[in-house]
Amino acid sequence: MSDVLPFPATVSSAVSGRFWALVPCAGTGVRAAPPGGGMAAWPKQYQNVAGQPLVLHTLAAFAGVARLAGTLVAVAPGDLFFQAHAHAAFFAVDCGGATRAATVEAGLRALRTRGAAAHDWVLVHDAARCLVTTAQIDALIDACAHDAVGGLLAHKLPDTLKTATAGPGGFRVAGTVDRSDKWLAQTPQMFRIGMLQDALERAGAQVTDEAGAVEAMGLHPRLVEGGAQNFKVTYPEDFALAEAVLATRRHGATLERFGGGVIADPDHSKDDAGWT
Ligand SMILES: Nc1ccn([C@@H]2O[C@H](COP(=O)(O)OP(=O)(O)OP(=O)(O)O)[C@@H](O)[C@H]2O)c(=O)n1
Numbered sequence: 001m002s003d004v005l006p007f008p009a010t011v012s013s014a015v016s017g018r019f020w021a022l023v024p025c026a027g028t029g030v031r032a033a034p035p036g037g038g039m040a041a042w043p044k045q046y047q048n049v050a051g052q053p054l055v056l057h058t059l060a061a062f063a064g065v066a067r068l069a070g071t072l073v074a075v076a077p078g079d080l081f082f083q084a085h086a087h088a089a090f091f092a093v094d095c096g097g098a099t100r101a102a103t104v105e106a107g108l109r110a111l112r113t114r115g116a117a118a119h120d121w122v123l124v125h126d127a128a129r130c131l132v133t134t135a136q137i138d139a140l141i142d143a144c145a146h147d148a149v150g151g152l153l154a155h156k157l158p159d160t161l162k163t164a165t166a167g168p169g170g171f172r173v174a175g176t177v178d179r180s181d182k183w184l185a186q187t188p189q190m191f192r193i194g195m196l197q198d199a200l201e202r203a204g205a206q207v208t209d210e211a212g213a214v215e216a217m218g219l220h221p222r223l224v225e226g227g228a229q230n231f232k233v234t235y236p237e238d239f240a241l242a243e244a245v246l247a248t249r250r251h252g253a254t255l256e257r258f259g260g261g262v263i264a265d266p267d268h269s270k271d272d273a274g275w276t
Pocket residue numbers: 023024025026027028029030031032043045074096097098099100101103126127128129232233234
């Protein structure tokens with residue numbers, strides 16, 4: 001199979017454009033609920049991790065990226081969290097939708113309404129990936145800013161990969177999959193806003209990441225290693241993993257490091273334990 005890419009790998013810097021961040025933050029975190037069920041008083045992105053709501057770790061990493069023209073946090077309609085956690089480094093818009101893709105599409109429209117251009121870049125990042133670092137975000141921008149398509153942080157699969165079948169006694173191995181070309185997609189995922197809007201419109205609301213929509217147009221986004229620590233907090237045990245990683249970071253990113261405007265609601269942490 002030819003390894004010649006079907007398109008130029010780079011474009012001139014004349015169309016470089018600005019860089020925006022879009023943080024989908026409108027999920028309910030069903031899989032993160034504690035064993036025994038019960039809905040969370042607060043979705044997982046607001047649960048306390050290492051002394052502050054999870055999403056503020058995420059936003060602190062983005063606040064350190066000097067090249068960003070702005071960071072939009074897309075929250076669910078009626079979500080008032082950021083009324084008590086406003087900061088100059090980001091702005092919240094209650095445009096969340098029924099799926100992650102719907103939230104991202106609405107967030108892109110909100111960015112365009114606020115002046116983002118179709119040829120500007122957007123970095124879409126899960127609020128729940130709270131261990132991303134400013135250096136990783138900058139590395140993705142450096143790798144993709146002159147790319148013809150864009151790209152994403154991802155992690156090369158470290159384990160043997162199995163497929164499974166479900167049976168009366170649970171799951172059993174169906175087979176082993178060659179892992180040599182397998183990567184775990186992470187975020188941020190970085191694409192030109194107009195191209196991503198078109199791709200998501202074509203792909204529909206069930207697409208699970210931005211790159212999938214872009215691939216469906218026949219394009220091949222760049223993969224940039226994000227490392228094992230850039231995981232998404234998804235299950236109950238992930239909170240302790242995130243705490244452990246943050247504990248190893250001497251100078252954890254906090255929004256206070258990036259100037260005033262933090263209206264922290266310290267009492268909110270009491271709510272964060274409020275799984276019901
Ligand atoms: N309708 C949705 C669903 C998800 N997300 C966001 O997309 C990110 C990744 O999604 P996921 O980890 O699946 O979060 P949830 O959908 O909240 O989790 P679950 O599927 O367990 O309910 C999260 O930061 C989540 O807040 C969103 O903005 N809008």
